[in-house]
Amino acid sequence: MRIVVVGGGAAGMSTASRIKRIKPDFDVMVFESSNMVSHAPCGIPYFLEGLFNDESLFMHYTPDYFINVRGIKVRTNVSVVKVYDNFILTNTGERVEWDYLVLATGSIPRIPSAPISGDRVFTIHHPSRAMETRKLLESANTVGIVGSGYIGLEVAEAMRVKGKEVIMVSRSSYPLSRSLDGDMSMLIIDEMVRSGVKVKLNESLIEVSKQGGSQVIITDSGKYIVDAVVLATGVVPNVELANMLNLRIGETGAVWVNEHMITSNERIYAVGDVAETTSVVTGKPYWHPFGTTANKMGYIAGSNIAGLRLRFPGVAGTSMTRFMNLYAASTGLTEREAIRHGLKVTSVIIKAETRARYYPGHGELTVKLIAEKGSGRIIGGQFIGNDGGQVLGRVNTLASLILKRATVEDLFLSDLAYLPPVTQVWDPLIIAARQLFNKL
DSSP: OEEEEEOOSHHHHHHHHHHHHHOTTSEEEEEESSSOSSBOGGGHHHHHHTSOOOGGGGBSSOHHHHHHTSOOEEEETOOEEEEOSSEEEETTSOEEEOSEEEEOOOEEEOOOSSOBOOSSEEEOOOGGGHHHHHHHHHTOSEEEEEOOSHHHHHHHHHHHHTTOEEEEEOSSSSTTTTTOOHHHHHHHHHHHHHTTOEEEOSOOEEEEEEETTEEEEEESSOEEEESEEEEOOOEEEOOHHHHHTTOOBOTTSSBOOOTTSBOSSTTEEEOGGGBOEEBTTTOSEEOOOOHHHHHHHHHHHHHHHTTOOOOOOOBOOOEEEEETTEEEEEEEOOHHHHHHTTOOEEEEEEEEESSOTTSTTOOEEEEEEEEETTTOBEEEEEEEESOHHHHHHHHHHHHHHHHTTOBHHHHHTOOOOOOTTTOOSSOHHHHHHHHHHHHO
C-alpha cells in the first residue's frame, strides 16, 4: 500500500507519522516544495525580532529524522505539479503512483486586489523565506503593515522592539476582528498606541507602489511613505491540486471533507489549512488555519488510512496572540459572529485580579463571556491580560466546555483550583459565569 502525502507541514507529517506507527509496512512518501518539514510558521515574527537565529529551530523534526527513525520517504525541494486519479507528477519529472493521496497543501497569502509593486513588499508565511525577509527588513527604518490580524500585530511588535517606526493600515474598524469584539479590541488598540504604533483603521487599500527608494501605501484616507511593506491580509486555502482532481470545495473555499477527513473522492484525504471543518458551536462549515487543528486532522486522517475509525468533531475556533504586554485569546464565536448566525445571545465583560489581593505581583484579566439566550449554552469567550499563563489557562478551559456544549451554569459550578499566587478564590471565569447566569 502506497500513500503519497503532498505537503510536509504539520498536517502532512502528522498524517505520515501516524500511518507508519500503525502500519510500518506501508510505503509512505511525502513531497515538500521547500527545504523544511514539520515547520512552524508561527515562529516567524519572533525570528524577525531576533529572539533566535537558528533556522533549523523552525522544524520540530528534521527530514533525516523522519527518514531514518520513522521510515517515511521524505522528498524536500520537490513540488507536485500534476495530480491524477492514481499517480502524481513532480517538477523533476518523476511519476509516482498512489493508493491513497493526502492533500496537505496548506494555505497561501491572500494578496489584496489593489495594484502592488516594488521590491520591498513582503508576506509573512513560510519559514523557508524568513532569513531573506529578516535581512531585507533590517535596513528599513519605517515599516508599513497592511492588515491587523495575528501576523500584523506580531510583526508590528517585532519591528517596534527592533526600534523601527511602524504604521499599521487596516480596513477593519479594530484589530483582531476575527477573534475579538470591538469592546475587547479597544484594549489592544490602547496598547498599540502606547507602544508607538501609528494605527490607521477603517482605511481601504488603493495601491502599494515604489517611489524612488521608498514604498508608498495609498488608502482611501491617506498616503504613507515607508521603507518596506508587510502584507498581513490573511491567507486562503491552497486548493490548486484539489481543483485538478475535481474535488468538492466547501462553503469556506477549503476542500470539503467528512468527519474522517475523506474528500469527495474516497481514496483522497485533505488535512490542515487546505481542509474545511465544522464549528462545534453552529454545526456549520468553518475554516480554522492553525497548527493545532492541522496536527489533529493529520492524526485522524493517518489513523483512518491505517485502518482505524476515528472522527474529527470540528473546532471551537480557539486562538491566542500577544502584543507587547498584552495577551489576547478567544474561543467559540464572537458576539458579532453569533448575531450574524442568527443566534440570540447575551454577554458580560468583567475585570478581575489574577492573584489574591495580598499576594504581590498581581495583574488584571479582562474576560468576555457570551451565551445563548434560552439554553444558556456557552458559545464564546474572549480574554485579555498581561500574564500569558492566566489567559491561556482560561481560554483552554472554556474551549473544552464549549466542545461539550456546556452551559453557563455548568461553568459556574465547575470545580476549579485555587491558590493565592495564581488566582483568586473566585476565579475570573466563575465571576463572569455568575454575572452572566444572573442576566440569563
